[in-house]
Amino acid sequence: MRSLSIHGKITEPAKSKNQRTGIKWKDNLTKQENSRTVRDSHYLIEQPSDSEWNICKHLAGIRKGFSLSLSFSRNTHLFSLCCDSLLSLADANHCKIPMERLEQEPTMAEPKKTKYDRQLRIWGELGQAALETASICLLNCGPTGSEALKNLVLGGIGSITIVDGSKVEIGDLGNNFMVDEKSVGQSKAKCVCGFLQELNDAVKANFIEENPDTFILNDPFFFSQFTLVVATQLVEDSMVKLDRICREANVMLVFARSYGLTGFVRISVKEHTAIESKPDHFLDDIRLNNPWPELKSFVETIDLNVAEPPAAHKHIPYIVILIKVAEEWAQTHNSNLPTTREEKNEFKALVKSKMVSMDEDNYREAIEASFKVFAPRGISQYTQDIINDSCADVGPNSSEFWIMVAALKEFISNEGGGEVPLEGAIPDMTSSTEHYINLQKIYHSKAEADFVAMEQRVKNILAKVGQDPSSISKSTIKSFCKNARKLKVCRYRMIEDEFRSPSVAALHKCLDDEEYRIAIGFYILLRAADRFSATYKKFPGQFDDGLMDHDVAQLKTTALNLLSEMGCDGYLLQEELYNEMCRFGAAEVHVVAAFIGGITSQEVIKLLTKQFVPMQGTYIFNGIDHKSQCLTL
Amino acid sequence: MDAVDVSKSRDLDKLLLRHGNLVDPGFSPGPDLRDDIREYVKILVVGAGGLGCELLKDLALSGFRNLDVIDMDRIEVTNLNRQFLFRLEDVGKPKAEVAAKRVMERVSGVEIVPHFSRIEDKEIEFYNDFNIIALGLDSIEARKYINGVACGFLEYNDDDTPKSQTIKPMVDGGTEGFKGHARVIMPGVTPCFECTIWLFPPQVKFPLCTLAETPRNAAHCIEYAHLIKWDEVHKGKSFDPDVPEHMQWVYDEAIRRAELFGIPGVTYSLTQGVVKNIIPAIASTNAIISSACALETLKIVSGCSKTLTNYLAYNGGEGLYTKVTDFPRVNDCLVCGPGILIELDTSVTLSKFIEMLEEHPKLLLSKASVIHGNGNLYMQAPPVLEEMLRGNLSKPLYDLMGRVQKDTIHVSGTSLLNEQKQSFSTKLRVLFKGADGVADMDTAIGA
Numbered sequence A: 001m002r003s004l005s006i007h008g009k010i011t012e013p014a015k016s017k018n019q020r021t022g023i024k025w026k027d028n029l030t031k032q033e034n035s036r037t038v039r040d041s042h043y044l045i046e047q048p049s050d051s052e053w054n055i056c057k058h059l060a061g062i063r064k065g066f067s068l069s070l071s072f073s074r075n076t077h078l079f080s081l082c083c084d085s086l087l088s089l090a091d092a093n094h095c096k097i098p099m100e101r102l103e104q105e106p107t108m109a110e111p112k113k114t115k116y117d118r119q120l121r122i123w124g125e126l127g128q129a130a131l132e133t134a135s136i137c138l139l140n141c142g143p144t145g146s147e148a149l150k151n152l153v154l155g156g157i158g159s160i161t162i163v164d165g166s167k168v169e170i171g172d173l174g175n176n177f178m179v180d181e182k183s184v185g186q187s188k189a190k191c192v193c194g195f196l197q198e199l200n201d202a203v204k205a206n207f208i209e210e211n212p213d214t215f216i217l218n219d220p221f222f223f224s225q226f227t228l229v230v231a232t233q234l235v236e237d238s239m240v241k242l243d244r245i246c247r248e249a250n251v252m253l254v255f256a257r258s259y260g261l262t263g264f265v266r267i268s269v270k271e272h273t274a275i276e277s278k279p280d281h282f283l284d285d286i287r288l289n290n291p292w293p294e295l296k297s298f299v300e301t302i303d304l305n306v307a308e309p310p311a312a313h314k315h316i317p318y319i320v321i322l323i324k325v326a327e328e329w330a331q332t333h334n335s336n337l338p339t340t341r342e343e344k345n346e347f348k349a350l351v352k353s354k355m356v357s358m359d360e361d362n363y364r365e366a367i368e369a370s371f372k373v374f375a376p377r378g379i380s381q382y383t384q385d386i387i388n389d390s391c392a393d394v395g396p397n398s399s400e401f402w403i404m405v406a407a408l409k410e411f412i413s414n415e416g417g418g419e420v421p422l423e424g425a426i427p428d429m430t431s432s433t434e435h436y437i438n439l440q441k442i443y444h445s446k447a448e449a450d451f452v453a454m455e456q457r458v459k460n461i462l463a464k465v466g467q468d469p470s471s472i473s474k475s476t477i478k479s480f481c482k483n484a485r486k487l488k489v490c491r492y493r494m495i496e497d498e499f500r501s502p503s504v505a506a507l508h509k510c511l512d513d514e515e516y517r518i519a520i521g522f523y524i525l526l527r528a529a530d531r532f533s534a535t536y537k538k539f540p541g542q543f544d545d546g547l548m549d550h551d552v553a554q555l556k557t558t559a560l561n562l563l564s565e566m567g568c569d570g571y572l573l574q575e576e577l578y579n580e581m582c583r584f585g586a587a588e589v590h591v592v593a594a595f596i597g598g599i600t601s602q603e604v605i606k607l608l609t610k611q612f613v614p615m616q617g618t619y620i621f622n623g624i625d626h627k628s629q630c631l632t633l
Numbered sequence B: 001m002d003a004v005d006v007s008k009s010r011d012l013d014k015l016l017l018r019h020g021n022l023v024d025p026g027f028s029p030g031p032d033l034r035d036d037i038r039e040y041v042k043i044l045v046v047g048a049g050g051l052g053c054e055l056l057k058d059l060a061l062s063g064f065r066n067l068d069v070i071d072m073d074r075i076e077v078t079n080l081n082r083q084f085l086f087r088l089e090d091v092g093k094p095k096a097e098v099a100a101k102r103v104m105e106r107v108s109g110v111e112i113v114p115h116f117s118r119i120e121d122k123e124i125e126f127y128n129d130f131n132i133i134a135l136g137l138d139s140i141e142a143r144k145y146i147n148g149v150a151c152g153f154l155e156y157n158d159d160d161t162p163k164s165q166t167i168k169p170m171v172d173g174g175t176e177g178f179k180g181h182a183r184v185i186m187p188g189v190t191p192c193f194e195c196t197i198w199l200f201p202p203q204v205k206f207p208l209c210t211l212a213e214t215p216r217n218a219a220h221c222i223e224y225a226h227l228i229k230w231d232e233v234h235k236g237k238s239f240d241p242d243v244p245e246h247m248q249w250v251y252d253e254a255i256r257r258a259e260l261f262g263i264p265g266v267t268y269s270l271t272q273g274v275v276k277n278i279i280p281a282i283a284s285t286n287a288i289i290s291s292a293c294a295l296e297t298l299k300i301v302s303g304c305s306k307t308l309t310n311y312l313a314y315n316g317g318e319g320l321y322t323k324v325t326d327f328p329r330v331n332d333c334l335v336c337g338p339g340i341l342i343e344l345d346t347s348v349t350l351s352k353f354i355e356m357l358e359e360h361p362k363l364l365l366s367k368a369s370v371i372h373g374n375g376n377l378y379m380q381a382p383p384v385l386e387e388m389l390r391g392n393l394s395k396p397l398y399d400l401m402g403r404v405q406k407d408t409i410h411v412s413g414t415s416l417l418n419e420q421k422q423s424f425s426t427k428l429r430v431l432f433k434g435a436d437g438v439a440d441m442d443t444a445i446g447a
Ligand SMILES: [Zn+2]
Pocket: B191, B192, B193, B194, B195, B196, B330, B333, B334, B335, B336, B337
């Protein structure tokens, strides 16, 4: 029987009231500590459902079969999230909360939070928890792989397993920081593993002294134990085989390779879905072009011609100003909003005419924000494509994401009236505190109502397809609603498919485009170098044996054959690149490896946290002039 | 050169010993090039933080053996998620010293001199000792300072082309979250930091009336406690963000204010973020940006490939996006340009000249110190020096500058340009009217 216990320790200012309304919990212990109230509570839940277990597993960073203990310190977000999941868990399992006090000390200690502070500000506690539960396998620990792992270990990845069968040579000392003079002659995997463990003792670091190809060829099941495999410096043949294995086992895969002043990074997963894509610039969701009744009636309570007190007029938030002016406009324009440039300028002039003095920031903001009134209603093409995706026809095996997309689709054509659930947040704007907070409440309660409708639809759909109706947590659905306009779906071709039948149109486009010339050249030449090495048992220009010219000619022939196979007859690569590629001689230069390794770790983080958007296609590093490109072939 | 050394640069040798096609015209590959880089090239790494740690490692593994690193900070726990040369037991020690030691321990043959010091506390000539300056900084002020120093070494020929032997190249990296930039600055050739200062957006500052009267979000409450309430309550005692009790006080006050106005979202973490203006930072972005900078350093020194012209923007948040932009120089840039031309009568005294700097619309420079060639004409500080040089104030500048018709001088002080007080140094071209050969004066670059 598995059980789950959560240990909560909340510190909060002594004067603050208990703001965590709606969470029923018993204070087993209350004491004064440095003028702050410290509460210790403990909840024990037996038989948690799979999804609840998964959440808590994520939160605590442990595997099935272990008990779980969490502490919360000044972190109301994680706390409420956890309570949220515990409450719904309790609902579903008829558990009593709380049950008994736990004596042991919390595990998520303060120093750890401080240590990860700068990254928690990017991906939050949930992102961090996802990293801490992940187990990564690295194939080959030259500088590219070692540097990629280094960045992950520093960030607190759960566990790493390094697979490399080679011994440290003197040459490795010149490009790999993880080995030193004492390492020469020893297992490279062991030395690198030892150094990485030194960086962060929270990480479980393992190594296997074995050539990766041994597992790829003889023991494909080996890979299914990992969350993600980082495969570095593999040749084409091994890449294709490993890719098949990982697709089959549903293990995420990232390839990375450094080669002279070039190299690549390529993600291979069947599908990656992200709810929190966190785009840099995104239009806020304030519906000035389509206000709902509650917002309208709030706007009606405010008079733009208010004269008293004198400051009142310049403290009307622009949301109110614009909705009012839009209504006024619509009355004289057949209920339409401005569409032409002329109309838009007239609209702005109309806003301006409401100003009573030139120092009114709120009106200036309103004029600047008036494009939000003109924005088209409804959903974007990208969202349209997602709800029309065949995966949105859900079944018993559909993922949480697609179940929620199916619910979203229903929502848009029902309660949503063509719109997705409201995000519920408003940007900062010049306003009196009172107006601003009232507006916040109106947006928030609309978002809540939309969420409730979505939640019901999610439950119904789950029941309909034969899944547990409560298997998707409230907090997940809430996050989905908040980010409904920003959902991202990334799919990646199998390596084998790309190699066998790359998109000819995309190839031609790259070969014709000056900005892509070097990148596409390197893409072809990296493949040609692998073919070269399959024939000659060495890479072009790898050894100083006076045969550079011969290698250049051979490489060129191989590359041109490859181009022809790809349907690019008549195309040529930039002539200088053949020589450059041979000059590189398969060198793994440290700075290039650090760059490629850095990109690799960044993509791994995005895949694991399911936040932000992973790269598409094959990233080709161009160390000559830095015009690197992602090629989707 | 013994056999061990040769094979240690197994991979690097491919780039340094072999001829290439897409290389700098001056590239001359061979063992001499590799050995010269080891022996004669000196690089200064400014900052031993997230970028600096990576830079030291990257440069040490790129064949450079003479490195210096300067950083005034001590190691903190929050550094450990990315500054991989530091361990928990190093907390409190100077970053530069620990970083130098760790890299030397692992990369034999490399010599790293640490400087636990403010960059402003070093003699200007200290910086002239390096072939390249690599910047791993997170502040605009520090970048401006180093940029000013490096551009200060630049001299121009009479036809306003830069003298190539006086160009002090800089490579500069910066990161924030999943984003970053790497750039190459060749003073006089590519834009300097000041030429493209607009690349750094101004910091968000809340209007005081919002904080005082109409707070709307958690940050407003925090800044009220930090900027207004603190001074009201702690008369004369200045706020120190590194004192936990101070931070706690601001947090408690912010909570109180938030409750008063019914505003949600004040947390301790946010309080720290707002008050200290914390920039989120992760290992991977630092690694990417630093390695790009180190690669460019290697290319500038060796010519083994083309150089980045001149700015690489990186964004890894939404997909993976890199873009190279060839930004133009600002020809009359006060920092990297040939210098503002100032025409003076031969009778103008040094003190009159210092007064003129204060009124000059492009300088607004008060409390100026004046340097000519290698000699100080007047220094505001330290007091000993000030006293020593005070006598110069009443002498004509023409005499002090050796009675030449046209020459360059350096001035530094506090400038009020752009309506903010900042330390500022620049070079000026002084032309004496009435001195010999004045007819050929260059009026094109007049102030
Ligand atoms: Zn400049």
